[in-house]
Amino acid sequence: ASVIVHEAVRALVARRVGGRTNLIVLGPTGGWSQPHLPSDPPAHLVTAIAGPLTYLAIIVTAACCLAAAGKDNLLHLFSPFEPVFQEPTSFGLLVAQLTVWINTWLLLINLLPIQPCDGAEVLRSILWPLVGRASASAASAHIAYGAAAVAAILAITFQHQDFIQGVVPQWFPLSIL
Numbered sequence: 202a203s204v205i206v207h208e209a210v211r212a213l214v215a216r217r218v219g220g221r222t223n224l225i226v227l228g229p230t231g232g233w234s235q236p237h238l239p240s241d242p243p244a245h246l247v248t249a250i251a252g253p254l255t256y257l258a259i260i261v262t263a264a265c266c267l268a269a270a271g272k273d274n275l276l277h278l279f280s281p282f283e284p285v286f287q288e289p290t291s292f293g294l295l296v297a298q299l300t301v302w303i304n305t306w307l308l309l310i311n312l313l314p315i316q317p318c319d320g321a322e323v324l325r326s327i328l329w330p331l332v333g334r335a336s337a338s339a340a341s342a343h344i345a346y347g348a349a350a351v352a353a354i355l356a357i358t359f360q361h362q363d364f365i366q367g368v369v370p371q372w373f374p375l376s377i378l
Contacts, residue, residue, distance in 0.1 A: 210255045219244060249322035256308040264298040267323040270294055278302050315345040 232235035238244045264275050272294065277285035278301040286302075290296035312320040321341050328337035 210251050220248070242326045245322060245329070246326035247317045249326060251252065252319040253308055253311050253323075256304050256311060260304045260308065261298045261303055263304070267301070269298050270297075272298075275301070279305050311364075313348055314341060315348050319347060 215257045238248060260279075264278075265320075272287055274285075274287070277283075278298055281300050286295075286298050289298065290299055312323075314324045316322040324344065325337045327343040328340055331337075332340070349372075
């Protein structure tokens, strides 16, 4: 559901800054939209940060619901590798805890400077006025190669450690990345 909200907000923001979105693809593993924006760095930046801000709004809303329900020590849910889930007294509280944890993961991954994540577009739109569009795109691509190498090294480094109470190995999300 958060991916649907993310793509809808991104398409709406693209339209508000003078662009258009012809296609939004939603599938079982995520969503993707390709907005066509004017050649203006601020328009690209505003559209790119709409996605991460959507995830942040979902996280804050779910965390506020948990706090209102009397759950304390919510900071452990923000740990992507070692979340500590409190004993839920209802199905809704379990869903809220999972919403915080999953959307924290989605936010962190979406901020990475690699395509198709919004972090690549944020980086490119910040560099664009400083070094030009072509150089900003090249720098963004080089940083993406470095991020992929770091993710591969981390996946190899963490391959023997357990994650989420021994169910999922810690290297799994890094290798997916």
